Amino acid sequence: MxxxxxxxxxxxxxxxxxxxxxxxxxxxxxxxxxxxxxxxxxxxxxxxxxxxxxxxxxxxxxxxxxxxxxxxxxxxxxxxxxxxxxxxxxxxxxxxxxxxxxxxxxxxxxxxxxxxxxxxxxxxxxxxxxxxxxxxMQWDKGVQDEKLLHLDFGRKILRIDPTTKAKTFLYMVSPQTYPQQWKGPREHHPTVEESFCVTGSLAGEHGVMRTGAYFWRPPEIPHGPYGSRTGAVLLIRFVGGEHVNHWSQELYPFTFDPDYEPILPERLQGIGKKEWLPEPF
Ligand SMILES: [Fe+2]
The missing domain is CATH 2.60.120.10 (Jelly Rolls)
Known part of the structure; x- marks a missing residue:
């Protein structure tokens, strides 16, 4: 790859x-x-x-x-x-x-x-x-995918490429949100998803992303479910093609406090493996 x-x-x-x-x-x-x-x-x-x-x-x-x-x-x-x-x-x-x-x-x-x-x-x-x-810009709170309803989310579409349909947008997740009964399906997409956490925090299966967190996820990799204690604003890109959500039948557990278990290439294993905490208190 x-x-x-x-x-x-x-x-x-x-x-x-x-x-x-x-x-x-x-x-x-x-x-x-x-x-x-x-x-x-x-x-x-x-x-x-x-x-x-x-x-x-x-x-x-x-x-x-x-x-x-x-x-x-x-x-x-x-x-x-x-x-x-x-x-x-x-x-x-x-x-x-x-x-x-x-x-x-x-x-x-x-x-x-x-x-x-x-x-x-x-x-x-x-x-x-x-x-x-x-x-x-106004947050677009129109729901396009009911499986994300629990996040009480909003979007600001920044760009959709007229040829490839690749999309860049801000995604807002409300605070104190989690999937019903603490479990939910996983999504995957036919395109790369790339994201940077502009502010706030978002809990998912690899840990708690905080302000400054970044991921590059190749196509077809299942992820989620998500929730947030604080709320979050993420800058998200679907790279190279149209954004489509596919959902698993199976449900997966959610917690606000997952361990930090990242997927990292070898060059980042040394510095990347330690969880970064802002420690405000
Ligand atoms: Fe996704």
């Missing part, structure tokens, strides 16, 4: 590294496709960081601002903002107005292609989504 199953890791336990693609940027590698170099990572920019040269990527990119403010082509993205930049989107100026942390999803190589004066401008084949403030 060129992109390994990771479910799940708290990004807090991962080390900051120098980003090989941009000067003076730190990042945490969450998941990488060894074949295509597709990368999901948490990227950190110092206040007043500036990309000096215009560039584009051969890859499309989605990002969400976890902290701070970044300005791309004079469009400001602050905490909770989302952007989709298609392949060949020219970044004429990129600047961090504050100390800024983004989660970026780059579906092919993240290697910038720098614009040289006189070069023909690259052509975009898809439409950009720029400067979306997710705080200004």
């Amino acid at each position: 060129s992109r390994e199953h990771i479910e799940f890791i708290q990004s807090q336990v991962l080390p900051w590294q120098s980003c090989p693609f941009q000067y003076d940027v730190q990042y945490k590698e969450l998941s990488v496709d060894q074949k295509t170099q597709a990368t999901t990572g948490v990227f950190k920019y110092k206040k007043n960081w500036l990309e000096e040269e215009a560039y584009w990527l051969a890859s499309e990119e989605e990002f969400f601002v976890l902290k701070g403010e970044i300005e791309i082509n004079k469009i400001r993205y602050t905490e909770g903002y989302y952007g989709y930049l298609p392949a060949n989107y020219l970044r004429k100026t990129v600047k961090a107005n504050k100390s800024t942390v983004l989660i970026r999803f780059i579906d092919q190589s993240p290697q910038p292609i720098y614009y040289q004066y006189g070069d023909p401008l690259p052509v975009m084949k898809k439409e950009a989504i720029e400067g979306i403030n997710t705080f200004d």
